[in-house]
Amino acid sequence: xxxxxILIVHSDRKTQRTVQRILGVTGYxxxxxxxxDLAIRLLQxxxxxxxxxxxxxxxxxxxxxxxxxxxxxxxxxxxxxASADRIPAILGLGAITNLLVHQxxxxxxxxxxxxxxxxxxxxxxxxxxxxxxxxxxxxxxTRGSQRGxxxxxxxxxxxxxxxSARISSMAMLAADELLSNxxxxxxxxxxxxxxxxxxxxxxxxxxxxxxQVRLRWGCDARYLAIEVTDSFGSLDxxxxxxxLATNNVRDSGGGAGMGIALAYRSCDHxxxxxxxxxxxxxxALIDVRHPPAERVPASSYNVFVERSS
Amino acid sequence: xxSGMVSPPEVRxxxxxxxxxxxLHLAGAIDEAAALHELPQRARxxxxxxxxxxxxxxxxxxxxxxxxMQASAQKAGLAVELRRVAxxxxxQLNMIIATRGNATVTSxxxxxxxxxxxxxxxxxxxxxxxxxxxIRLDPPPMTCPxxxxxxxxxxxxxxxxxxxxx
Numbered sequence: 001x002x003x004x005x006i007l008i009v010h011s012d013r014k015t016q017r018t019v020q021r022i023l024g025v026t027g028y029x030x031x032x033x034x035x036x037d038l039a040i041r042l043l044q045x046x047x048x049x050x051x052x053x054x055x056x057x058x059x060x061x062x063x064x065x066x067x068x069x070x071x072x073x074x075x076x077x078x079x080x081x082a083s084a085d086r087i088p089a090i091l092g093l094g095a096i097t098n099l100l101v102h103q104x105x106x107x108x109x110x111x112x113x114x115x116x117x118x119x120x121x122x123x124x125x126x127x128x129x130x131x132x133x134x135x136x137x138x139x140x141x142t143r144g145s146q147r148g149x150x151x152x153x154x155x156x157x158x159x160x161x162x163x164s165a166r167i168s169s170m171a172m173l174a175a176d177e178l179l180s181n182x183x184x185x186x187x188x189x190x191x192x193x194x195x196x197x198x199x200x201x202x203x204x205x206x207x208x209x210x211x212q213v214r215l216r217w218g219c220d221a222r223y224l225a226i227e228v229t230d231s232f233g234s235l236d237x238x239x240x241x242x243x244l245a246t247n248n249v250r251d252s253g254g255g256a257g258m259g260i261a262l263a264y265r266s267c268d269h270x271x272x273x274x275x276x277x278x279x280x281x282x283x284a285l286i287d288v289r290h291p292p293a294e295r296v297p298a299s300s301y302n303v304f305v306e307r308s309s
Numbered sequence: 310x311x312s313g314m315v316s317p318p319e320v321r322x323x324x325x326x327x328x329x330x331x332x333l334h335l336a337g338a339i340d341e342a343a344a345l346h347e348l349p350q351r352a353r354x355x356x357x358x359x360x361x362x363x364x365x366x367x368x369x370x371x372x373x374x375x376x377x378m379q380a381s382a383q384k385a386g387l388a389v390e391l392r393r394v395a396x397x398x399x400x401q402l403n404m405i406i407a408t409r410g411n412a413t414v415t416s417x418x419x420x421x422x423x424x425x426x427x428x429x430x431x432x433x434x435x436x437x438x439x440x441x442x443x444i445r446l447d448p449p450p451m452t453c454p455x456x457x458x459x460x461x462x463x464x465x466x467x468x469x470x471x472x473x474x475x
Contacts, residue, residue, distance in 0.1 A: 148338070148340070148342075164429050165396075165429075165431065166396070166420060166429075169365075169366070169396065169397050172366050173366070173368060173397075176340075176366075176368045177368060177369060180368070180369075180370075200341070201340075201341035201370055202341045202342050258369045258372070258373075259368075259369045262368070262369050262372075262404070265404055266400075291422055291429070291463050292420060292463050292464040292465075293422075293461070293462065293463050293464055293465060297465055297468060
């Protein structure tokens with residue numbers, strides 16, 4: 001019962017083996033189930049730190065419920081690009097905190113990073129997603145109107161690294177939405193009121209130390225990574241999952257959560273690191289290796305919540 | 310390290326609106342500072358023609374104001390034509406259906422890449438002249454301006470052209 005473990009639930013034997021091999025490096029015991037019934041039985045005798053399952057599983061809600069009831073911290077769905085149309089249904093469950101969309105077999109590095117973050121309880125920092133030696137550029141936003149300048153500088157610098165206009169454009173949109181969210185939506189008072197949410201965005205807004213927002217970014221020729229951190233920690237898991245599920249971003253005129261929805265759709269992988277009441281760190285990863293027509297046509301996400309000690 | 314400052318970029322300049330022939334030419338970023346509400350008032354003879362080639366960026370606040378502008382034009386009975394729509398705006402037209410309003414897109418930019426030399430270009434597609442191809446999700450052929458080889462469409466046609474299907 002106490003042996004730390006990871007549970008893989010997947011019907012495809014080759015994917016099972018690949019994922020088992022990848023997650024085996026964590027040193028945790030890796031259990032494998034072909035189907036839901038076996039998975040439920042395994043959950044009765046273990047409490048895996050992570051349950052990894054096939055995105056096309058027939059009844060994911062049953063599995064998630066069983067895992068949660070058993071105290072499992074995180075569930076991760078694996079999805080191939082051909083199954084990207086399943087994403088709205090997965091997001092609609094409101095309970096999948098980690099989704100990796102990749103050509104199968106899964107990209108090892110993202111799977112390992114996700115598992116290690118959960119196992120080590122070490123969530124924060126864009127460095128985890130970049131190769132050793134990657135320069136990180138850091139800037140602090142000290143007034144609201146600085147957002148436009150910073151985003152423009154980011155785009156210019158990304159362009160000067162030899163990245164395409166398309167990559168610069170994606171970086172601009174992701175950075176702009178995340179910074180805007182951190183400046184205007186994150187601040188919350190003791191009564192739970194987001195007191196800057198309704199302020200006009202064009203208003204000049206000096207940011208004291210409490211309200212300042214940190215932007216870090218770097219590129220390692222695999223990913224362009226953009227990290228935005230506020231010191232309120234007011235963004236919660238349910239709000240994030242609801243915003244990501246805003247599939248009617250295609251149908252409606254926007255509104256609450258649209259910034260996060262657009263940021264998600266303008267990058268390849270969006271990572272939320274949450275320390276409730278302390279800080280929120282959001283990392284947008286843009287894959288710079290492939291031209292648009294060779295990219296995976298959907299985005300991955302992770303929501304990590306720091307345990308209160 | 311703290312990031313070194315680069316020269317002030319033009320890419321996120323405040324949006325400007327200038328009269329150019331029969332069209333209003335929009336340039337720069339469509340964001341919270343863009344005065345999109347002015348556009349319907351500058352329509353001519355019931356037509357609002359927007360040249361969007363120089364739009365560099367649109368964020369969620371720009372999208373909100375864009376939708377309001379489209380609704381206002383629709384309410385005023387204006388026929389809206391979007392001409393030379395830049396890629397950042399095409400992405401929003403694809404993601405947020407409400408941004409399309411009742412507008413007609415007559416031409417737009419699309420990404421191409423040369424298979425031979427690797428050059429990437431954003432090239433103009435005439436949506437009227439190529440309507441038959443576009444409805445079949447078949448991008449028109451383009452020639453590389455650098456090596457004259459055939460260029461390949463550099464996105465998923467079913468995704469990039471979805472705004473044309475309304």
